[in-house]
Amino acid sequence: MLIGIIGAMEQEIKLLTKSMEITETKTIGMRDYYTGKLFGKDAVLVFSKCGKVAAASAVTCLIEVFKVDLVIFTGVAGGADRALNIGDIVIADRLVQHDMDASMLPGCKKFEIPLLGVDIFKADSRLTALGAKSAMHYVSHYMAEDVSQEALTEFRITTPKVVVGTVASGDQFIADSSKVRSLTEEIPDLKCIEMEGAAVAQVCYEHGIDYIVFRVISDKADEHASINFPLFIEKTASHFTRGIVRQFISEID
Template identity: 55%
Template sequence: MNIGIMGAMTEEISQLLQHISETGRETRGMREYVSGTLRGKKVTIVFSRWGKVAAASTATTLIERYGVNYLIFTGVAGAMDQDLHVGDIVIADTLIQHDMNASALPGIERHEIPLLGISSFKVDSRHTDSARLAAESYLSENLTTDIDADTLHAFHIHTPRVVTGTIASGDQFIADNQSALALREQIPALKCVEMEGAAVAQVAHEHGIPYLVIRTISDKANESAAIDFPRFIDKVASRFTCGSVLRLLDLIQHEGSAD
């Protein structure tokens, strides 16, 4: 198995790179791809940059250039489900491109990907179950030793949860109540919103390989969304990502288990 790990933030990538047994680095398309072994698994780690095009380009390079046959994308997201709070982790079981709309054409539904004939991408439950177990294990065993009490208090993180559900992606940073309300009306089951996951899902779908999207809630996708965002990424999300991904790799027992 060859696993591609993509991060939406450089801080998350740097945390993971501290654990890799590196075998090579290569810059392609303005991105640095770091290959090696992580938790006994062959991996390539890369900062994808933001947005659907950037994520899709990076995912394609991982598959075509580095022979990746399993994609993991991780980053932060804005909560759409009002029961979610900063620090909760969402594992995608369904991904939708919320800004895809070719419904003006006959026979095409809103969110449907033209020529694919589907409006959402489903994630194999074997992989979501493993990701959820990994994230829950990290939070229960390492949260208070990995992140200091003052930081947890500053972001009102007490007992973060791990949930599985629908994630929507679009080339917008949602930071106002009106946009958030519109998305909730369009996609009632929506858990959170971000800018890359569904694009990675489409690339993986078209290449016939498994994938996971793991997101840490950083904000409520409203007018307060940008407050302390850099600090949250550095002090909280990067550690959640690293701890959860390392434990996930431990759960991947042998080559072919993600087929």
């Protein structure tokens, strides 16, 4: 099995890159694709850059050029569920493009992708369950030794929750509590908001490729969303990403 791994920000995959035994680097479409062994498994790793188009471009290349069998998309997100705090982990079982609205077209509802007839992309339940198990294993066994106590204290992280639910994607960095409330009213079981996951899900759906999307909550997607955002990724989320991916791919057949 060849696993494709994507992060939208360089810091999100920096530790994965360091952990990888890279045998080849190919530059395609202004992105570097690293091929090699990651925690003993064949993998291709890429920093996609931000937004739905960038993510779709990267995942299409992973599928069409590198012929990956599974796609992992990881990174941070803004929390939509008020019960979630910084450091909590969301595994996507459903993904929706919250900025897609062609409802003025006959027979097309809000969030539906025109001509595809799909508004919600559903992840494979087996992979989702394994993702949640992997995240809980990391939190229970490795987080405390992997992330400095100083960083955990700074971001008020004790024992992160791991939840499964809906992830909404759109080409907006949302820092508006009223927008979050509006989206939670329209999208059932919405856990977090980000900028790439549902685009990755659509491409994988159209190609018949399995995928998993997991996100670490970095903020509440409100007016304070940008505060310490880069620092959180550097000190905390990048470690979560590496640890969860390591556990997840170790259990993939």
